[in-house]
Amino acid sequence: MSVLNNAIEFKSVFKTYGDNTVVDNLNLSIPEGKITVFVGPSGCGKTTSLRMINRMVEYTSGTILVNGEDNTARPAHELRRSMGYVLQQAGLMPHRTIVDNISTVPRLNGVSARQAKSQALELLNTVGLDESFAKRYPSQLSGGQAQRVGVARALASESSILLMDEPFSAVDPVVRADLQKELLRLQSTLGRTIIFVTHDMDEAILLGDYVAVFARGGRIAQFGTPEEILREPADDFVASFVGRDRGMRRLTFASGADVPIHPLDAQQTPWQQWQLNVEDGRPAGWRIDDRVIPGGSLFVAGGTLRDALDSVLSSPSGWGVVVNEQGQVLGLLKSDDVLEATERERLNRYGVSA
């Protein structure tokens, strides 16, 4: 039975404001324990669709089942307490301490103050914040820290469902990458059903087990795994939405592990005098003649083919730099090897031998 495996089901759901149809006959089953990403251009109804799940927006017609139960069966505030919600701006309550913010839902559900507090302290650790944050107020946090607290607050509901509305779009790219990594790490242990809204295709591919591509007018253009969507876009709209860098994005699904790693002096030839600067075992730019030029992106061993290609393309010397998890230099990548690997990946993908 599909009902058992689907945490949330949209059945012929419409949302209209007057003559304006925002969500147009949405039929979608969201699998349990997976991250499903709603992606699409602005004004495509993805956020509205998310907010209909916990009835922050009431739909005009249709049915939404949450764990098999009609989501209008109980009062809206009870439904909302049964699922976590993370907003774009963390939306913390400025007059309450961090620990009180995290405890909001448990306290509403009647958990004792003591128990809610100790749970909140645990959750601070879970989202990678020190317990010293507990007594602070939201105004004392950076954007990234506030968003972590927002995630902790959503997790505190202990529900199996987590709604995330563009949660990382208001933080800077470095912090965003951290938060994305963190979310995947959390999800690998928690296994919640996460519905994640974004307008960023890269984020959708990175995070989603499944991706629903929304088109303007509030319809779903395609639903599938990120790889399926990149390989076979359902229509021109999806193709154009995922289109830019599509070839590059697909390399995200190929491992760069079998690209050979060359020793540090491999690039030395009589006519090319690039030399990698290494400080404390870490790469620190390239030297040519008497100049030092900042290095390109680094390829962390075991990363994707896309990372490998980027490290080669962004390196001033044309050689990608391989590091381990700790940032220590392991060796160099040669652009020919990376291109060969992409070729092997292509043949592999279509089951054709060279």
Added chain:
Amino acid sequence: MNIFDKTWAWFTADGAWTDSGGIFQRLLEHLGYSGLILFFAALIAIPIGLWVGHTGKGENIVVGVTGALRALPTLGLLTLFALWMGLGLTAPVIALVILAISPLLAGVYSGIAAVDPITVDAARAQGMTEWQILTRVELPLAAPLIFGGLRNATLQVIATVTIMAYINLGGLGRYLIDGLAVRDYPRMVAAVVLVAVLALVVDALLALIQRALTSPGTR
């Protein structure tokens, strides 16, 4: 003796503070009237302000009404009500309640309406009921503006309660009206000083309460 020496002499005269009709009695009357008036004004202004601020309905009416109420001359209202209802406490209390509603209502309404809609949206999405949103999120966050309105209303009421003596009631206004009748200027100066000091002391107390009730997170 100049006017200040005379005023000082009035303050330090035998029984000036403790006699019947002395300063203590007038102070208590003044505070009693003020408290009564603020109580009724709050009873009307706070629920309306909360409702309008929370729902966003009737904003235009509130803005219009508070502006119109501000423009009404309290002494004229007092005279009108006294002629209509006769002497006694009712007429001046109504006139002054009307005076106090305007700043209170404006403070409560604008305080609630100024709470960041994202915070309210987040609170609702966590599963708070509308009542919980109002009492646990909007009220605490609106506290500074609500207190601003309350302090404003209190200052106006304490200053204006003096006119109750005009229709034969007590309070510190007695010294002003009686002093004027017999051209006892030191007595009038004393009344002005007493009203001013009372207003400042009460305002300082409210400021302390406000500080205690405002979360350190929003200071």
